[in-house]
Amino acid sequence: MRVFGEHFWSVSQRIHIFHFVVDCPLYENIRVKFFDKVIDLCPNFRYMDTSSKFVWLFTNEHEQVLKKLGSFIEECFLLRGHN
């Protein structure tokens, strides 16, 4: 849970990252595809609420999930760059 420690992310950073990863409507289409891939790897992800999804994504140790999280963030940055 180190990423949630106060010395790693500030409160405003956590709010910003939460919005970006699980909430921002700008990335909804990319997020739906990303979440579908995560559900393939971890079926219970489907039943988590938004806060639990966020915590799970940043605390899990599944290499495939972490790679997909990285690709999702990269795709969001690319989309943002084109706007």
Ligand SMILES: [Zn+2]
């Ligand atoms: Zn937004």
